[in-house]
Amino acid sequence: MHTIKAFFHIICSDFKREKTLTILSIIGVALGIALYISVSIATDRGIKTFKSDVYSLSEGYNYEVVPTTDQFISNNFYKKVSQITNDLSPVITINSIMDNVVQDYLKIYGIDIFTVKVDRFFNQFEGALQDFFTIPNAIILNENFAKTHKIKLNDTINLIVSDRKYTFIVKGFYSTKVLPENFVIMDIGNCQELFNIYGLSRIDVYLKNTKRLSNILPPNYLLLEKNDMLQRKESIVQSFTYNLKFISFIAVLVGFFILYNAVFTSVIKSRPNIGILRCIGFKRQHILLLYIIKGAIIGLTGSIIGIILAQFLSFFSISMAEKTISTIYTPISIYDVFLNLKNILQALTIGIATSIIASIISAYEASKVSPISASLPSIAETSFANLYKISFICGIFLTFSGILISLFEYLKHPFNQPLLSYVGIFLIIFGFTFITPIYLKIFLKIIKRPIKKAFSFIGNISLNDISGSITRFSTALVSVMISSALIISFFVLIHSFERNLTEWIDQNLKFDVFIKASSCSSNFCFEPLSTSVNDILKDFKEIEDVNQFRTLQGFYEGKPTLFGFANEYVVKKYTKNIIDPDIGKKKEVAASEYFAIKYNIKIGDIIKIATPEGTVAFRVREIFKTYSSTMGFLIFDRYWLEKLWHKDDTTQLNIYLKKGASSSEFIKKLESRLPSSVAIDIYDNNRLKVRVLEIFDRTFAITYAIQIIAFIISLIGMINTIFTIILEKSHNISILRYIGCSYNKIKSIFMCSASIVGLAGIFLGFILGGLISFIMIKIINIISFGWLIDIFIPYSSIAGLLVLLYITIIASVFIPVSYIKKINVKKSINF
Amino acid sequence: MIEAINIHKYYGNQHVLKGINFRINRSQFIAIMGRSGSGKTTLLNILSGLDWPDEGSIYVNGNRLNFTNDTKMTEYRQKKVGFIFQFFNLLDNLTLFDNVAIPLYLNKKYDTKKVLDTLVRVGLINHKDKLPAQLSGGERQRGAIARALIHNPEMIFADEPTGSLDSETGESILKLLKSLHTESKTTIVLVTHDNLVAKWAENIIHISDGVIE
Structure with missing residues (x-):
């Protein structure tokens, strides 16, 4: 108990002392978590809504019969099935759009209400049941949907089905607990009459043995297990969800580096205190635990803020996912936009687990501090320096493993999804991360002379600063590298896609006018x-x-x-x-x-x-x-x-x-x-081409958003690292102040360091981005979406983008360098 | 010439300097002596423009130091002052050569020959490419002295320059300081609590509980 109390006091005082750094780390974790969770919510809810027609009305049925060659199953076949079993339910599904400003997508279900086994379906029914059968255009709506659109019992609503407007009268409501919000329920007989349908979209059936039904099943119908159907449906949108989750997880990775940096700095700054704690009887395990707990607290706080942010972000991401799925697959409207317990637990698990992993190395370094060595500077940099070569070899190994795994997938396509390539990209990112220390050293060697020539004293000090803190600066470099790689790879992907699409449009859209149902x-x-x-x-x-x-x-x-x-x-x-x-x-x-x-x-x-x-x-x-x-x-x-x-x-x-x-x-x-x-939409050729490109942009809207957030996180990474370095170098800054160096000159030194590391990061990011874009275009895209596209690298645009990126990175450093003035020069120097 | 007139300094409720008055002439080698906590370092910080008095003024060559203007105070330290600390305070990531060269860079008078000459003067030419961590305490202090004098400042402030050295090395450092003073006629203000060190100066100012005795 006393140990816990002591832990609590130490951690609290550490947080107070490292306020800015702690806040930055929390923001980094929060943004990473928010992005990942909001994308997860969007894709999961998208899939759920996409699959809702399979599971929502199917309670109590384990099979369904679907047509394979036509839109509908014949009524005759239904009769035949009903001779085999009474436990069946006929269903008609029709896509419709509400004739309002928002244009909600609604699915009309024609059902035999007495065969629906959805628990408490009738209990929630509020209208007159008789009207539902006798009025040909009677419908039952979701109560939440009705509330949102201020629809009352007996109100009429207009829906567009294909190219025709229909007016319906609301005769009842069902609860959201029973069916999703975008369902419109009609009596199957009324539905067939109103829309002139002479068949069924599917037959839900409960079977203990499929033999009898299989025997009478014509070749153009399929008997599918409900679970199998769910999986088939899910597999259609799986590529889309995997892709987004994969990109957003990279943001979590950058957050991981930020947190690692924060805990590492805390250990270095707290060395004397660790020494004192060791002197007064704290064991190594205590110190190890102390810093792991510290990381976990940052992770927990970041996750909680991330959960709140995720809720806000998910309004946007859900809308984007809705648009993308509606465009590429089938129209959906997602109403379930709030985080649930599963999402919260997922956020907490990822946040805390990532934080603990990020803290372990630093915590281990802290636990190795002996009471005697506490007053000496950290040996971390020196001990890491010994590992640079091993790290480089590991990096090369990981990079090649990533390339080989992706190449294997390219040649063999072992899975339905490009799982190996996702792993391959992560291995390549980690590989590049491991080679950064040696890369930075080589980079410094190359630019040493020109930098010294151009910036003399400032360049010299910043070059030496970087050389002396390779591990620390490598963390900043990794943040910049990952975000620039992400930006470059997606830029190349989107540009290549756009070019291919434009060429495709020019070759194929030769008609003058295009007509489709509204x-x-x-x-x-x-x-x-x-x-x-x-x-x-x-x-x-x-x-x-x-x-x-x-x-x-x-x-x-x-x-x-x-x-x-x-x-x-x-x-x-x-x-x-x-x-x-x-x-x-x-x-x-x-x-x-x-x-x-x-x-x-x-x-x-x-x-x-x-x-x-x-x-x-x-x-x-x-x-x-x-x-x-x-x-x-x-x-x-x-x-x-x-x-x-x-x-x-x-x-x-x-x-x-x-x-x-x-x-x-x-x-x-x-x-x-x-x-x-x-109700039809008519486009001339030009408008259609513009619309196609608009749809293209809409499809990538969520990707753009992810990129921006990932970039913000990496900027935080850069700010965090420079801030850390300023804190670590407060002694050197004080010396410079004593010997007459102005604040502006000191700021210039850090700006110069950031410029060098930023340049190195962007350059490495360019190579990494090239590799990632190649894998994404030539492997992931093909396996996921079946889109074969040629790579187009817009060199001038990329150059412009990189310059912009570089300027933003350097500009971001203005935030931490303004802290230099706050350093207490007299306290930071050893007299 | 440095002149301190009625210097008072407070840290919260603590009255650290209580009306200090003294005058140091050009080319003087003076020691400010006092026990730990007597206000010596605070006085040195004020003389160098890193801290400011709550009351009173400092005149350097007849000009009143304007403590509110950071640019001018930075320029003052850059051009006219050299610093030597007890714990050397060399920049750990720079070689000895680069450390010594900093004041020349700051004054835009970089001259490789001058850096090399200065290193010869303090006997460290063979160590010019070493990092501070690769030098002994005495060597580091010699390096700090080289850095303090390379730009020919009007005055050098030395705060316990032998405090972290053994007596033999300390003496060699003091000898070096003395000989440099003799050669360059730079004003040296040495702060110490050690009587033996203070004896190397031409004059001694005793400070106790924030007042000159």
Whole structure:
């Protein structure tokens, strides 16, 4: 008890003495944790909402039957299943968007309310149940959603489904505990009538034995275990979540270095006190524990602040994740934006664990201080100096291991996710971290003469300062290196992506006007446009050609795959200048690069596709680039849509106008002829290109935010290190003051040191960033998203960015150097 | 010439200097002597412009030191003052050569030859590339002396310069100081509690409980 009390007093007095350093470390940890947790919340809630249609209404059912070749399961098949078991529930799902300013994405569920086994579903039902069945447009809403939008019982709301506006009457509410906020519940019979659907999206079923159902299962339906379906759904967005978590964890890593630096400084400053404690009977274990506890307290405080910050940040990150998932995968609206106990515990665990690990080396150094050596300067720098060579060898080993592991993944693709490359990048970062002391020494040797020549006395002192505190300055260098590497790698990735996308846009988006349903927010929509749009278009003489595109959710080898159906004749005519009237009738298919990579498909291969007419073999005619989906994507001619899928509808239209026809006038004319009930978005070519790039920016919005925060953390790292060095060098600063050195000159010395270390860090960061961007573009991107992109390095922009980065780093040092004036020169000197 | 007139200094409730008056002429070698806590170091800090009196004035060559102007006080120390401390206070990361050269850099009069000559003068030319940690106590103090005199200051303030040295080394340091004083005619103000050390000075000012006896 007494020991604990003593610990408490010592730690408190240490914190008081090292106020600024402690605060900086806490901020560093807090920002790292906040970033990681907010990204985790965003991605986890994104996945949860994404999967909600699988698990939310499925309570009590262990299997589901889904169509593989069409949008719906036939009512006849439902009847057959109901003869096998009564324990089943038919479900229709339809995407919709609320006709309001925010445009919330809502999922309409047509269900047989008596088959829903969700616990207390009825208990929460507030309206008149009879109305729900008898009124064709009656719906039940989530109570929170209704409260947020001030919707009361019997109010009407407008929803856009595909390109049509529908008015619904609210006849009840369910609790958020029962179903998510973006669910709209309808009676299945009403739903089928209202939307003219003659089938079901899925059948939820409880089966002890699947044999009987499997026997009657047609080839174009799949019987899937609910858990399996959840996993399949999760795997679709997994790449997105892994990527973000990976980047945000790097920020935690920088926070780790800041904390390491703080505890290390505390040990050096407290050496005499440690000596006294050892003299009065403190054991080595006590000292070790003391500094570990100190680190843990910083970690705990940082984590608590990080949790509060994470809550604020998550409002932003959730909105970004929502937009990204809605664009690339399926429309979602995330309402669950608050941290839960799991997130809090995760933050505390990561914060405290990282802090303890960061404190261990320093705590060990502290425990080695003997009462006799306490008055001597720390031997840490000297003892670390002996380890530089070993550290360098380890660094080289780790770097090469990281490269080899990533290379192995590049060649073999052993997992669905680029897990080895993530590990590889971390190994490379650690490798670079370990080589920094030797690198800094070499860097100093190279720049010694020019620096001395340019800055004479100031340069000389700062060079010697750095040489004398290589370990300390290496910590600052690592902070700068990691953040610049992160910035450079993402800059190269985003720029390369943008260039590839721009080229792709120029090659593929040749049409003059693009039409899609307003409710369609993703890159692909599955709800077809109403026939009235096609009918109206027939009257326009300025139209040269139309590519009627249809998307279907298909399966290939049991895995979700996008099927697109286009007028190949039109597409080839405008994109490749190929005039081949028979191109569509050939049993050929175009496969996306991702599909080709994932299933090891080459041009000329024959692939078997499950269609409503049975399995049909198609020859792979070409492999194309696409940046609009992260699933495998196959494009057939519309001929096959009609012949095998028996459909002739469209989800989006690409219109090619005759020469001389004006897109804007065409759009005006079209809009004036559309009935008010039709809700479609019409874009001319330029607006569409701008929109594509906007979507691109939106997709990377969260990445930009992560980069900024990671950069702020690294600036804190730099400030922290320079501040630490100023504290350590207060004796030398005092000597200089005694012998007539002005404050400005002393500040210049530290600015010079920061400039040298900053330059060294940015240079190493440039190399590290290059390596990371290569791995991200050539391995992670391909495995995660199936996007093959060429690397474009915008040298002049990178140079500009690095200069900006450098200036920011140097400017950040103004904060700690202002502390120099506060040093008590008389107290800091040994008379 | 340095003239202190009615210097008072307080640290909180503690009255450290209680009306100090003295005058040190140009080229004088003077010792300020007193026991620990008598106010010697405070007085030295005030004379060098690092601390300021709460009352009274210091005149150097007839000019009143303006303690409120940090730039001027820094310039004063840079050009006119040299410092020697008990614990040497050389910059630990710089070689002896670089340490000695600092005042020349600060005065923008860097001259390699002068640094080398000064090191020869204090007998440390063979150690010029060593770091302070690689030198003995006496060698470090010689280095500190070289740094104090290289820019030909008008006065050198030495605070217990032999305090951390053995008697033999201490004596050699004092001999060196004396001979330098003889050669360069620099005013030397030596602060000590040791009677034997004080004897090396031409005049002794005794200070006790903040007053000159």
